[in-house]
Amino acid sequence: xxxxxxxxxxxxxxxxxxxxxxxxxxxxxxxxxxxxxxxxxxxxxxxxxxxxxxxxxxxxxxxxxxxxxxxxxxxxxxxxxxxxxxxxxxxxxxxxxxxxxxxxxxxxxxxxxxxxxxxxxxxxxxxxxxxxxxxxxxxxxxxxxxxxxxxxxxxxxx
Numbered sequence: 532x533x534x535x536x537x538x539x540x541x542x543x544x545x546x547x548x549x550x551x552x553x554x555x556x557x558x559x560x561x562x563x564x565x566x567x568x569x570x571x572x573x574x575x576x577x578x579x580x581x582x583x584x585x586x587x588x589x590x591x592x593x594x595x596x597x598x599x600x601x602x603x604x605x606x607x608x609x610x611x612x613x614x615x616x617x618x619x620x621x622x623x624x625x626x627x628x629x630x631x632x633x634x635x636x637x638x639x640x641x642x643x644x645x646x647x648x649x650x651x652x653x654x655x656x657x658x659x660x661x662x663x664x665x666x667x668x669x670x671x672x673x674x675x676x677x678x679x680x681x682x683x684x685x686x687x688x689x
Contacts, residue, residue: 548591557572562646562682574641629669630670636664665683665684
């Protein structure tokens with residue numbers, strides 16, 4: 532009986548917060564929101580099937596979490612550089628090479644009050660999400676700087 536009870540307690544306490552879920556909650560929770568609450572981030576995690584209390588998430592904001600986010604940023608920049616292989620001899624004549632991207636990203640429906648969306652109707656990618664954002668960014672490849680980042684509701688024109 533005690534063994535069963537211990538097992539049940541372990542199952543109740545066992546919450547798997549993956550690195551990707553943590554990053555999504557932080558990024559999506561803070562896009563365009565000056566002071567995103569931990570409660571909002573918990574709601575986003577819940578949509579990822581991660582049940583966590585505000586206190587549980589609050590305990591995750593540690594020095595290690597900051598280092599993790601820094602590593603993920605650096606990794607994403609390194610991947611970006613490796614994927615976009617350009618002959619640098621050609622680029623030496625320029626002071627800057629600007630890359631422009633516009634994207635629509637579907638967000639969890641719980642964010643509808645902040646970012647209204649329209650979903651997508653691309654074959655194989657149908658979505659009726661009620662929340663989405665449009666991102667437009669200008670990235671200076673040579674200088675590795677983000678020159679411009681515009682975030683708007685999915686239903687607005689950029």
